[in-house]
Amino acid sequence: MNYQNILQQARHKQEPLKPERFVKISDRKDKCDIPTSAFKPLFENAYLQTWKGIILNKGITEIALYPMLVYELQPKTIIEIGAFNGGGAIWLADHLDLFEIEGHVYSVDIDLSLLDEKARNDSRVHFLEGDCNNINAVFPPQMLSELPHPWLIIEDAHVNLVAVVEYFHSNGLQSGDYLIVEDTNRLYWELWGDNWDDRAEMEQGVKKMDDLRNWLIDHEKEYLVDTYYQDLYGYNGSKNWNSILKRV
Numbered sequence: 001m002n003y004q005n006i007l008q009q010a011r012h013k014q015e016p017l018k019p020e021r022f023v024k025i026s027d028r029k030d031k032c033d034i035p036t037s038a039f040k041p042l043f044e045n046a047y048l049q050t051w052k053g054i055i056l057n058k059g060i061t062e063i064a065l066y067p068m069l070v071y072e073l074q075p076k077t078i079i080e081i082g083a084f085n086g087g088g089a090i091w092l093a094d095h096l097d098l099f100e101i102e103g104h105v106y107s108v109d110i111d112l113s114l115l116d117e118k119a120r121n122d123s124r125v126h127f128l129e130g131d132c133n134n135i136n137a138v139f140p141p142q143m144l145s146e147l148p149h150p151w152l153i154i155e156d157a158h159v160n161l162v163a164v165v166e167y168f169h170s171n172g173l174q175s176g177d178y179l180i181v182e183d184t185n186r187l188y189w190e191l192w193g194d195n196w197d198d199r200a201e202m203e204q205g206v207k208k209m210d211d212l213r214n215w216l217i218d219h220e221k222e223y224l225v226d227t228y229y230q231d232l233y234g235y236n237g238s239k240n241w242n243s244i245l246k247r248v
């Protein structure tokens, strides 16, 4: 093992200005290197993962990737669409603290009664009750215009996706900001099959990658997939395919 070589390779791959790190959606395939048979053991128990005792409903690869991205990006604003128990938002706020980044976390959900008591009482996160079908009421343009950049937006509600990303695109996403769309891996949704309680949510989930791809094709030069994070655990080695996007 030559540790000098490992260091050199790592520096080369992380280089933010390296042109091949960022690629257009048309150069990406909707597939991943994680075998389908591994999905169940890897993702089935995501609801049993916790952070400070609160459910942390993230894929295992995101648990490693997001802190690296947060450190590199140094976001001043993090917006999470879909708060659920609040574990993801608290985890992100803790990473801002850990990295001494002066940023703020906003997390929206249609049903804030789902929040864990500890999350509810954490004043660092602005939990907002609202509906993705009416996203402009949750984040009015005036409010967005005052939120400092860089932004990290994580869509994780699986509702009205195209209108939601279009809204943030038209109301503030700037060069250097990141947009992540979670659960674009169609196979992940199909895994649950008839066991998924909410049929409509599952149907939206299965076509999430197609919806995102179609939107991205119209914005090919504005949003590029960051392959450093996207492919760190193999091609699209995640439940989120082609969806760690940098606004350029």
Ligand SMILES: C[S@@+](CC[C@H](N)C(=O)[O-])C[C@H]1O[C@@H](n2cnc3c(N)ncnc32)[C@H](O)[C@@H]1O
Residues within 6 Å of the ligand: 055, 056, 057, 058, 080, 081, 082, 083, 084, 085, 086, 087, 088, 089, 108, 109, 110, 111, 114, 130, 131, 132, 133, 156, 157, 158, 159
């Ligand atoms: C997958 S969970 C979010 C998980 C969370 N981001 C985390 O990391 O722990 C999806 C959430 O989206 C919320 N949701 C569903 N429909 C919504 C809508 N129309 N507007 C806003 N939130 C919605 C659900 O209530 C649920 O809590």
